[in-house]
Amino acid sequence: MKGFLLVTASLLVLAGAGCRKNETAVNETGITVIAECKGAPGYLTQAGFIPGKPFGFSVAEKGTTGLSLVQFPGPGVPYKQFRLPGWDIAGHLGAVVTDKSGNSYLIPRPFINTLKNDPVKQNTIYKVDSETGKMTAYIELPSEKQPHAGNPYGLLGLMFDCENDLLYASSVAGSGLDAETGSIYAIRTYGEPKVLATLAGVEAMGIGLCYLDGKKVLFFGKARGSEVYGIALNADGSFEGEPLKVLSLEKLGDRGDDKPRKIRFDARGNMHVSGIVFNFNLANSADKQENIYTFQYDPASKQWRLLNVRKGIL
Amino acid sequence: MRRFQACFNRLTIGITLLIVIALLSCSDGKKRLAATATDEYEKTSELIENADSSAMGIIELVKYKNLIDSALKARTPIVPLQRALSGEEQSAQDISMGDATFLQFVRDSTGRAYRNEIFGIYPARESDLTTAHKSILQQGPCYRVEMYNFAKNITSIALVSVRQARVFQAAHYVAMQPELPAHLRNLAVKLAVANGNVQKALGVRPDEKDALMADTKTALNQSRCERSKHLCVAPTFARDKKALWTIVDLTDLRVAGLRWTNLGDTPVVTTTFASERRVQNEAITNCFCKTEVGLERNNWSLNYMITSNDGLRISDVVFKGKKVLDNAKLVDWHVSYSNTDGFGYSDAVGCPYFSSATVVAVEAPKIADLIRQGKRVGFVIEQYYRSEGWPSPCNYEYFQRYEFYDDGRFRVAAANIGRGCGNDGTYRPVFRIALAGKTNPVAEWDGEAYRTVAQEGWRLQGPATRYADGAMFRIGGDNSSFRLVPGNGQFADGGRGDHAYIYFTVNKPGVDEGASDLPTIGPCCNIDYRQGPEKFIEPGPEALANQRVVIWYVPQMKNDDTKGKEYCWAEARLVNGVYQTEAYPCIAGPMFIPE
Numbered sequence: 001m002k003g004f005l006l007v008t009a010s011l012l013v014l015a016g017a018g019c020r021k022n023e024t025a026v027n028e029t030g031i032t033v034i035a036e037c038k039g040a041p042g043y044l045t046q047a048g049f050i051p052g053k054p055f056g057f058s059v060a061e062k063g064t065t066g067l068s069l070v071q072f073p074g075p076g077v078p079y080k081q082f083r084l085p086g087w088d089i090a091g092h093l094g095a096v097v098t099d100k101s102g103n104s105y106l107i108p109r110p111f112i113n114t115l116k117n118d119p120v121k122q123n124t125i126y127k128v129d130s131e132t133g134k135m136t137a138y139i140e141l142p143s144e145k146q147p148h149a150g151n152p153y154g155l156l157g158l159m160f161d162c163e164n165d166l167l168y169a170s171s172v173a174g175s176g177l178d179a180e181t182g183s184i185y186a187i188r189t190y191g192e193p194k195v196l197a198t199l200a201g202v203e204a205m206g207i208g209l210c211y212l213d214g215k216k217v218l219f220f221g222k223a224r225g226s227e228v229y230g231i232a233l234n235a236d237g238s239f240e241g242e243p244l245k246v247l248s249l250e251k252l253g254d255r256g257d258d259k260p261r262k263i264r265f266d267a268r269g270n271m272h273v274s275g276i277v278f279n280f281n282l283a284n285s286a287d288k289q290e291n292i293y294t295f296q297y298d299p300a301s302k303q304w305r306l307l308n309v310r311k312g313i314l
Numbered sequence: 315m316r317r318f319q320a321c322f323n324r325l326t327i328g329i330t331l332l333i334v335i336a337l338l339s340c341s342d343g344k345k346r347l348a349a350t351a352t353d354e355y356e357k358t359s360e361l362i363e364n365a366d367s368s369a370m371g372i373i374e375l376v377k378y379k380n381l382i383d384s385a386l387k388a389r390t391p392i393v394p395l396q397r398a399l400s401g402e403e404q405s406a407q408d409i410s411m412g413d414a415t416f417l418q419f420v421r422d423s424t425g426r427a428y429r430n431e432i433f434g435i436y437p438a439r440e441s442d443l444t445t446a447h448k449s450i451l452q453q454g455p456c457y458r459v460e461m462y463n464f465a466k467n468i469t470s471i472a473l474v475s476v477r478q479a480r481v482f483q484a485a486h487y488v489a490m491q492p493e494l495p496a497h498l499r500n501l502a503v504k505l506a507v508a509n510g511n512v513q514k515a516l517g518v519r520p521d522e523k524d525a526l527m528a529d530t531k532t533a534l535n536q537s538r539c540e541r542s543k544h545l546c547v548a549p550t551f552a553r554d555k556k557a558l559w560t561i562v563d564l565t566d567l568r569v570a571g572l573r574w575t576n577l578g579d580t581p582v583v584t585t586t587f588a589s590e591r592r593v594q595n596e597a598i599t600n601c602f603c604k605t606e607v608g609l610e611r612n613n614w615s616l617n618y619m620i621t622s623n624d625g626l627r628i629s630d631v632v633f634k635g636k637k638v639l640d641n642a643k644l645v646d647w648h649v650s651y652s653n654t655d656g657f658g659y660s661d662a663v664g665c666p667y668f669s670s671a672t673v674v675a676v677e678a679p680k681i682a683d684l685i686r687q688g689k690r691v692g693f694v695i696e697q698y699y700r701s702e703g704w705p706s707p708c709n710y711e712y713f714q715r716y717e718f719y720d721d722g723r724f725r726v727a728a729a730n731i732g733r734g735c736g737n738d739g740t741y742r743p744v745f746r747i748a749l750a751g752k753t754n755p756v757a758e759w760d761g762e763a764y765r766t767v768a769q770e771g772w773r774l775q776g777p778a779t780r781y782a783d784g785a786m787f788r789i790g791g792d793n794s795s796f797r798l799v800p801g802n803g804q805f806a807d808g809g810r811g812d813h814a815y816i817y818f819t820v821n822k823p824g825v826d827e828g829a830s831d832l833p834t835i836g837p838c839c840n841i842d843y844r845q846g847p848e849k850f851i852e853p854g855p856e857a858l859a860n861q862r863v864v865i866w867y868v869p870q871m872k873n874d875d876t877k878g879k880e881y882c883w884a885e886a887r888l889v890n891g892v893y894q895t896e897a898y899p900c901i902a903g904p905m906f907i908p909e
Binding site for chain 1: 346585665674831834
């Protein structure tokens with residue numbers, strides 16, 4: 001279905017999903033923007049939404065836990081929420097990404113407390129089948145250290161690379177004060193799900209993908225710091241070489257210590273990084289404190305330069 | 315008297331911070347980053363929670379406070395720019411201070427004055443003007459007047475045409491802070507230099523000229539007071555390869571914290587950002603979250619630490635050489651709102667880094683004398699936890715207090731201090747208390763005698779409860795026993811009664827039923843005994859005879875925002891032009907009296 005719009009609510013971490021090389025080349029900056037891959041799910045017909053009107057996934061609908069599909073209110077369009085049984089089995093959720101066929105992949109993320117998000121089960125990716133709409137555990141990712149009560153988080157970032165049907169997921173499961181044991185996983189989604197490559201020893205939250213000077217690069221924001229790193233990817237989606245620091249949110253914005261929650265690119269090749277307060281706890285502020293930092297790539301100096309900072313949720 | 319918290323201020327630190335990421339390749343598709351990103355200076359964070367008495371002697375501070383007092387009483391409550399002004403600048407200031415739009419936020423809705431100050435007057439630049447106003451710049455001198463509102467953390471900017479004698483453009487920016495005027499930069503440096511903690515850290519009283527970058531905008535060293543939302547700057551003192559950041563809170567006019575950072579290759583570039591929140595988090599984590607702290611006082615000895623999820627835990631509590639308590643902690647806060655069925659939160663309290671705490675510790679534990687009727691009768695350990703937006707709605711402050719009396723009594727208590735999401739809230743803290751002893755026989759007062767409690771179970775403190783000198787239970791230990799006295803408003807601390815659920819569970823050897831850090835034990839909104847501890851009782855209660863016993867104590871406090879009767883509540887009040895919080899804690903918890 002055309003016009004399938006994936007919109008996420010305040011807690012959702014939605015990385016730029018999929019990538020079509022040369023779809024939107026921005027030659028003057030060296031950035032090739034990657035389009036998101038969003039197939040329409042087959043179960044959509046059950047939702048009873050008004051065709052052609054915007055709708056999307058939400059993980060933060062009031063009074064619900066888990067996934068919802070929401071048609072957004074507008075002129076002549078009432079708000080409507082659609083849920084299928086079992087869409088709450090993962091507890092509170094973080095990111096949602098969708099593949100070409102309309103299958104959705106989701107990661108759990110605790111909210112306020114761990115009642116519905118057992119800390120030992122936060123490293124499992126869930127899938128909503130495009131045809132049946134059934135949510136099931138898709139793949140449980142290994143963590144180098146056992147999850148523990150001191151760190152309620154596991155998976156934090158998720159994106160889908162449409163070019164080669166790979167999921168990238170970042171996790172901080174098992175990390176603690178004195179041990180940075182997180183990983184970024186490249187997971188194939190064709191056939192049985194399988195981890196193809198792992199970048200271990202890094203705590204990443206937001207992840208994003210684009211071509212930089214013709215080379216596909218995975219950008220990731222540190223969960224423990226304010227920096228954004230980039231690492232080149234091989235043709236098979238595995239990690240190549242060393243990650244390089246590309247920018248930092250430190251001293252920027254009204255807080256100065258934001259952590260990069262999400263990374264996306266616009267059609268002009270600008271990088272948008274959403275920054276939040278994150279200290280591996282479940283502290284929650286009534287007023288969502290999130291800034292969007294926009295950076296522009298300068299091919300001459302190969303530096304990302306800050307264009308602006310604004311309040312908002314990416 | 316200033317309190318000063320530092321646990322690692324004697325560290326010898328000389329290692330330049332290097333973030334080295336080495337990449338190791340593995341044959342199984344796994345690459346491993348060997349990250350050496352440890353910040354050697356994180357253990358130097360020091361909290362300074364109260365004003366420094368040495369600041370009282372700073373003449374500039376006294377003058378500035380007088381200036382503020384005068385401004386708050388003035389018709390237009392604004393401290394004017396503190397430097398000599400040209401005629402045009404004076405006109406621009408006067409014009410702006412008469413403009414209703416520019417003055418929109420100088421008072422609250424009831425007319426009380428905020429603390430406002432003109433921070434700068436500059437010739438207007440073309441980039442300052444909207445397109446519609448650009449032509450005005452050609453018609454005569456225009457100025458940009460910047461004003462800061464300390465109470466609301468708002469910057470107001472007026473564009474003034476002196477020739478037209480009007481403000482033609484005005485805007486207000488929330489959470490934005492303008493460039494400091496010189497007198498505040500100087501005052502920040504003076505506060506830093508006079509501070510005893512700074513002198514102690516540097517080993518010498520520094521000169522004012524040693525301070526770098528007190529200005530937040532024009533200098534490299536910026537700082538923030540993210541939690542208090544105050545105006546903060548960081549005069550910085552370089553020593554060899556490191557720099558001491560002194561976070562000066564210009565809203566409260568005091569030094570808020572210190573932290574050493576690494577100096578980069580050039581003398582004025584530091585590689586770490588020090589701020590109020592970072593200093594608080596690091597100091598609390600390093601001093602109280604990693605290891606237990608021992609305390610000996612008034613015939614008592616004990617250990618304490620802030621846990622990840624279970625608040626401040628005390629352990630191995632000994633009175634006059636005899637162990638009386640294995641440990642006690644605060645597992646959860648259950649908050650339910652009666653006007654909306656099922657609406658509420660289960661909050662854990664604990665450490666600021668790596669925890670499941672919803673509301674984290676923002677201050678160090680405080681140890682103080684316990685005063686009753688003007689006499690010192692023991693000591694207390696207190697711990698505060700606070701949401702960043704408190705006391706605005708849907709933000710919370712919690713409080714723990716352990717009381718230790720010279721006569722051997724002790725009390726495990728906690729309070730909510732508002733403000734929550736409504737005036738229909740009920741707060742239910744969940745305490746876990748493990749008394750010492752090889753066995754802990756439990757007996758309940760039935761109005762005539764103490765009767766043995768034979769098996770695991772719970773009781774509700776209610777109107778029909780019988781007390782023996784205030785006690786509901788007698789709990790034995792090794793050759794001793796304590797009477798458990800629930801709160802009934804008798805502790806002279808504002809508590810109005812606990813209405814507590816009290817549970818007894820077997821403390822089984824080798825079985826972890828809450829002894830380790832507990833994740834959330836129960837949902838927010840059960841209004842009956844199902845607060846979590848029942849999961850260690852049901853479905854088959856075990857016999858208590860000859861067993862060690864854990865007491866779970868869940869008081870229930872209903873909040874109240876009625877004027878004059880506030881309870882579990884907090885209000886922000888304007889004091890000297892800035893907001894301060896008026897707190898109405900609802901404190902609850904049992905007293906243990908030795909027999």
